[in-house]
Amino acid sequence: MCFAGVTLPRSTGVGLPEKARDQQRLRWRDRLSVKQARIAVGLTLLIGLLFSGIQIMWDLREEQHLIDRTVNQVLATLRESATQAAYGLDETLAARVVSGIFEYDPVYEAELRDNFNNVLARKVEQPSSSNRAFLTQLMFGENQEYEIALQTDAPSGLVGHLRVKIDTDLIADGFLNRASRVLWSGILRNLLLGLVLVAFFYTTLTKPLLGIAAQLRKIDPEKPDSADIDIPTHHSRNELGMILQTMRSLMERVSTNLDRLLEAQKKVRDRENRLSAIVQNVADGILTITPNGRIVEHNAATKEILGMLRDETAKGRTLHEFLMPHAIPLLEHSLEELAAHAQGSGTVEKRFTLPIIRADQKEIDVSIALRPIPDSATPLMTAVLNDITVRKRYEEQLIYMANHDTLTNLPNRSMLERSLSDALQTHKDSAAKRSGATAILFIDLDRFKVINDSLGHDVGDLLLRAVALRLQRVIGRQEIVGRLGGDEFLIIIPELKETQDAAILSQAVLDALAPSFDINGRVLFVTP
The missing domain is CATH 3.30.450.20 (PAS domain)
Structure with a gap:
């Protein structure tokens, strides 16, 4: 794929370059009349x-x-x-x-x-x-x-x-x-005959041909016109006239085809200029790469995505240089697979996400779409890069918000249900081993409604956050603590080795919530 405008070579017509036409002179020994006379004399x-x-x-x-x-x-x-x-x-x-x-x-x-x-x-x-x-x-x-x-x-x-x-x-x-x-006398007679033949052939052959060459040299290769070819009356019915008539007909066709070619060339140039402008102004990075990942062409957005300076270029470098090390095998495998499928018929495309290290050492995530270029003289592919770092973070944030309580940042009911389901499914899959169990601790705060109604919802929200922090300090890495809603919390112990471990954790929760809470200068007590 090429992003610069392509200019088709202009037709040179049937004429010669000006310098070549000026230098086009026949030596005597190369003229047809001399050659014919030489053969005749011989x-x-x-x-x-x-x-x-x-x-x-x-x-x-x-x-x-x-x-x-x-x-x-x-x-x-x-x-x-x-x-x-x-x-x-x-x-x-x-x-x-x-x-x-x-x-x-x-x-x-x-x-x-x-x-x-x-x-x-x-x-x-x-x-x-x-x-x-x-x-x-x-x-x-x-x-x-x-x-x-x-x-x-x-x-x-x-x-x-x-x-x-x-x-x-x-x-x-x-x-x-x-x-x-x-x-x-015979040799002299033949020499005289040769001179006569030279003059005869020059007059009847070489001179008319030189006239034809002179007419052709006067033709403008940019705008050939059949009217520039004149057919002398005395040659209108012989071979030279036939040649001139054929040249005139050919010139007419060349002129017509040249006009069509110039018109098509202008359309192609305008189309490629528009396409180049579109490619250069899109926000996505568009590249032409070889099957081994070497960059051949790219647009301006590619440099911005890769964090390159204005005077830098990515041409000649490989995409591997901008990837995180663990992502290189994924790219190589995708390129090989795409190159293998490109030999068949139909459109083949590969889409996946790659982590990239920009030239300024900033790490971003990009979505890449690879597609082979059909009918290319050399195997080439187009790669479209889209910076999805912000979108990915937003998606992660949405996922986090969908699975966590907005007040306490603890897992919400939905996430607790999935976690409990996963834990139970794990025990179901390993039932033959008959080892371990899953325990849940349900926590409900006493007198929270009184505090919330008497001191306001702001104080109640702060109290819930403080409770959540103390619960997070109590649980270990395996346990999961979440808020079911209101003043209800739930702790999941997915891998319970001993029953007394649940009792120990329950006592730890009671001990953690026993001390008072300082909320906006107010000392509050809650008991589960």
């Missing part, structure tokens, strides 16, 4: 590299076939001259044939031999070298060698051989340059 780059690789492989194959055709054409062109040189063993003609082969740049070695493997002409140049030898060997292999047989129409047939070697590094260098241009 995909096109991969596709472009894939197709470029396929094209390069296709060109490589065509390049290899072209080399074979070109070399074979060159050799076919010089075949006749080479055959004549080999047939006639003409070294001069052979030298011219070999030199003619070197008109084809990739050739770095040429050799013309007769059919006996005698070299008629041979020319060798240094092959080119590059730092891309690995790629050259991968694509074209080692330097390629071509050889053709030289034959005539004569019966002997073969007259010699013409052999050439091709510099694949030179061929590969040109091919790799072309392939590099293809690759770099």
Whole structure:
């Protein structure tokens, strides 16, 4: 239970705090247009590299076939001259044939031999070298060698051989340059495509979304208004327009619900303020405690009942600290019993009386009512304290007055009858033991009526009080003396051991009443 007013958190709407809205800026790499363009460029780059690789492989194959055709054409062109040189063993003609082969740049070695493997002409140049030898060997292999047989129409047939070697590094260098241009042009094309896509996505996606964000930032979270969301005409029929329309509808519902919430919040606050005022102004102490008796909340009356100063608080302390030691088990048992019953259904309440020692060491009696708080997140109970010290004393006084004579303060007829009945019932219950007895002494004062009539009722009342005092001095702790009414008294001996004890007490009564009584300067005598 809480006594302070509770304030519900105010709705923050759909907007952001002012500081957060000012700091809300998107980095370029976090924008959707950049992300979409990056993905698109990456995909096109991969596709472009894939197709470029396929094209390069296709060109490589065509390049290899072209080399074979070109070399074979060159050799076919010089075949006749080479055959004549080999047939006639003409070294001069052979030298011219070999030199003619070197008109084809990739050739770095040429050799013309007769059919006996005698070299008629041979020319060798240094092959080119590059730092891309690995790629050259991968694509074209080692330097390629071509050889053709030289034959005539004569019966002997073969007259010699013409052999050439091709510099694949030179061929590969040109091919790799072309392939590099293809690759770099594809990469540049994709980069340009990426820039175009960034601009396109920014214009068609990011910029409209930023506009939507700007509209949302302008919305007052305290008073959201759907009119603050503007739907551009060119977006009215696309996805962005649908988003804005959905936001507008949502804003209308949020605004309606916020108004209802604020109204309900005001009602709750007013109700709790009234409840808090009532709780704080009642005379009874109202506390919220845990099942082990620890005080969580309390009202002002609690401090007054517990005798605490204005700047003191009972929060965090336990009720046990304010109880008489013999009353602590009663409280603990009641708390445990209430906590066990609280788990079931229905309303459970415990009422009992506890003696309390206030902070100022004054002892009082309080009536306490304990009840568990339903639907509480943590087990809690309410305790209502009511100071019944005055009422209890008044009740005790009423009981005393109902059972005692107002003049002599001795037990009256009613109390004497109950005492006699109790004594007789005790003997009845223990009849089997056949021990002891109950005796009564009936006392009536002689000549009291004469004194009362002649000297007045005031003197008679004083005399009765004096008689009562002497009778009280005579009896022991077990005996009971009371006034039946008028000048009649009764003494009850509940536990009479010997019969002579009653006679002894009777004589003691006679002896006590024998001396004179001094009443307002008058010497009076009475005899029972």
